[in-house]
Amino acid sequence: MLSFLTSTQPWSTFLDDTDAHQQLTETILLPYVNTCRWFAGKARQQTGIHISAMLALPGTGQQPFYLLILDAHYADGEPEQYLLPLALVADLTDVPDKGVLTEARFSDMPGTLVDAIYVAGFRDALFKHIAANDSVTQPGNSASGSSASGTLAFQRGRGLIDAEAGATLTSRVLPVDSSNSALVFGYALPSQPSGELFFLKLYRKLFEQTNPEVEMVAFLTETGGFGAIPAYAGRFTWQRTNAAGPQPDITLGMMQRMVPNDKDSWAMTGDYLNDFLYAVPNRLFAVKEDVFEKVALLGQRTAEMHLALYAKTDDPAFQSEPFTDEYRRFLTGRFTDLLDRRYDLLVNNYSRLDAQAQRLAWVFMEAKEMIDDFVADFQTRWLGSCRIRVHGDYHLGQVLAVGDHTGHRDYVIIDFEGEPESTITDRKIKHSPLKDVAGMIRSYHYAVSAKLFNSVETEGIDPEKLQIVSDRWYKLIRDTYLDAYLGTFGSPHPMFYDNGEINYLLLIYLLEKAVYELGYEISYRPTWVKIPLKGIVDVIREIEKLQPGGHHRQMASAPLHLV
Ligand SMILES: Nc1ncnc2c1ncn2[C@@H]1O[C@H](COP(=O)(O)OP(=O)(O)O)[C@@H](O)[C@H]1O
Ligand SMILES: O=P(O)(O)O[C@H]1O[C@H](CO)[C@@H](O[C@H]2O[C@H](CO)[C@@H](O)[C@H](O)[C@H]2O)[C@H](O)[C@H]1O
Numbered sequence: 001m002l003s004f005l006t007s008t009q010p011w012s013t014f015l016d017d018t019d020a021h022q023q024l025t026e027t028i029l030l031p032y033v034n035t036c037r038w039f040a041g042k043a044r045q046q047t048g049i050h051i052s053a054m055l056a057l058p059g060t061g062q063q064p065f066y067l068l069i070l071d072a073h074y075a076d077g078e079p080e081q082y083l084l085p086l087a088l089v090a091d092l093t094d095v096p097d098k099g100v101l102t103e104a105r106f107s108d109m110p111g112t113l114v115d116a117i118y119v120a121g122f123r124d125a126l127f128k129h130i131a132a133n134d135s136v137t138q139p140g141n142s143a144s145g146s147s148a149s150g151t152l153a154f155q156r157g158r159g160l161i162d163a164e165a166g167a168t169l170t171s172r173v174l175p176v177d178s179s180n181s182a183l184v185f186g187y188a189l190p191s192q193p194s195g196e197l198f199f200l201k202l203y204r205k206l207f208e209q210t211n212p213e214v215e216m217v218a219f220l221t222e223t224g225g226f227g228a229i230p231a232y233a234g235r236f237t238w239q240r241t242n243a244a245g246p247q248p249d250i251t252l253g254m255m256q257r258m259v260p261n262d263k264d265s266w267a268m269t270g271d272y273l274n275d276f277l278y279a280v281p282n283r284l285f286a287v288k289e290d291v292f293e294k295v296a297l298l299g300q301r302t303a304e305m306h307l308a309l310y311a312k313t314d315d316p317a318f319q320s321e322p323f324t325d326e327y328r329r330f331l332t333g334r335f336t337d338l339l340d341r342r343y344d345l346l347v348n349n350y351s352r353l354d355a356q357a358q359r360l361a362w363v364f365m366e367a368k369e370m371i372d373d374f375v376a377d378f379q380t381r382w383l384g385s386c387r388i389r390v391h392g393d394y395h396l397g398q399v400l401a402v403g404d405h406t407g408h409r410d411y412v413i414i415d416f417e418g419e420p421e422s423t424i425t426d427r428k429i430k431h432s433p434l435k436d437v438a439g440m441i442r443s444y445h446y447a448v449s450a451k452l453f454n455s456v457e458t459e460g461i462d463p464e465k466l467q468i469v470s471d472r473w474y475k476l477i478r479d480t481y482l483d484a485y486l487g488t489f490g491s492p493h494p495m496f497y498d499n500g501e502i503n504y505l506l507l508i509y510l511l512e513k514a515v516y517e518l519g520y521e522i523s524y525r526p527t528w529v530k531i532p533l534k535g536i537v538d539v540i541r542e543i544e545k546l547q548p549g550g551h552h553r554q555m556a557s558a559p560l561h562l563v
Helices: 011-016 018-033 120-132 212-222 265-282 289-309 325-352 355-366 368-377 434-453 463-488 499-524 530-546
Strands: 004-006 046-057 065-074 080-089 100-106 109-115 135-137 151-156 170-173 181-186 196-202 232-239 250-257 399-403 409-413
Touching: 004 018, 011 046, 018 046, 018 065, 018 080, 018 100, 046 120, 046 135, 046 151, 065 120, 080 100, 080 120, 120 151, 120 170, 120 181, 120 196, 120 232, 120 250, 212 232, 212 250, 212 289, 265 289, 265 399, 265 434, 265 463, 289 409, 289 434, 289 463, 325 355, 325 368, 325 499, 355 368, 355 530, 368 499, 368 530, 434 463, 434 499, 434 530, 499 530
Parallel strands: 004 100
Antiparallel strands: 046 065, 065 080, 080 109, 100 109, 135 151, 151 232, 170 181, 181 196, 196 250, 232 250, 399 409
């Protein structure tokens, strides 16, 4: 932190302090957001960031807090909006380095400008307003044009009961590095996490609409009667108005009940893969029976989530729909665009890949024409299945493993915000539920690949042999998951026309997901690039079988699974 901000005004009038805003915009904000995990624009060519609005949140007897709405601009593509809450503090004891923006001197106080999530008073204020179900009217129309008009509106959900609403709770920032920020509230001290009651997600990337997660959680609980998600406890939104009248609300945060969980299913799958891993060097193929039971239970919960999303409703946002021409155009257009971007990314990063990844990348590049044809076929192929709202970014990390006092294990599904790369409109588009199924299948493939290829136990083993055992494990688990998923519907279900379509749609969504992941890994975890590449090559092999002269030309009508 090299910067310094000076102002002749007090912090309490920061909303109108144009000079301080200018200093922030010119020298402080851009370098700062580029250090933040939640800022998704790091790989884009940035042309600037500015404060598009600012909301005030009074602290309880202390300095006010300000919620900055930042507009990030890029050389290409649409700008993005982010939320950054600011506090001025004199004491940095609880603030990690990543929360510090700059030292600052205001006329009433020298201090440090920090991300307000690290300040207990800010977290308390959010919780108290949610519990009180009240709102903070914004002054609007400041000289700088930055201060927001409208209302910062807090809404209390059914998951927050009276006794807890009135209690004095402690809070902390959950140390997870993800796309948003997580605040936790409870009776417990940080050393006793079991007393923690609420999980509040402060959204970082903002959308000029209700956040899809809020809609999904509300529908699943109120209409779908789905129990395997954390209960909704509240939210806060910026209700905007301007001269033309009310504008769509922007969701800034959502609170759910805290789910006491040992770990997510990614970590749990890693644990049961350990037993498998230790057996491999001894030429044993060992999978414990309870692993299959756990995988099957997740298949069942996934199906129940989809049945809840299929529930009868008058709300057009959740009514099921057929595979319309509009959707086909949308999916093929998006897929073609994604493929173009991924081929470019791969070409530009090819020399950074290891030999195994380069071999897989070649197969992918050489299959371009066949993949293009496969995707184009989606435009015209007759499809009798239907589409519903789906989770959209379903993987093992989105499923928490929970247990009750009797030792009974189960799952709770989280993070219904959709795919991080997609626009808000795209996140609300209905798909076949098989899109989520493909997401989870990819995740099992990831789990086994990440474990077997990155462990000391398997270091001396020929990679080709390792690939064969890892494929065996993955296919057994994939089939267990799919059987349990499809078996939960019991009888033919209108969401799936027939087995041929199930296989075809699974291939489409598996390919789309693996191609999406390729970009994610090149940007964030280059050593993992071969995992999605292997997933892409697996689908290519299946598509080849569908080609005239392919080994199994009848694959589309030779079902993997019976519905
Ligand atoms: N209701 C909850 N109870 C307990 N932990 C939770 C809850 N919701 C999320 N978490 C934890 O917080 C992490 C981040 O949550 P997630 O919804 O995935 O956020 P993001 O949108 O930032 O990816 C999860 O991986 C999980 O460990
Ligand atoms: O941050 P989110 O949870 O919203 O999701 C993003 O990050 C995920 C990685 O944490 C990424 O998932 C990919 O890696 C997982 C293993 O770490 C694997 O289980 C998933 O199958 C794989 O897609 C996800 O794609 C991305 O959107």
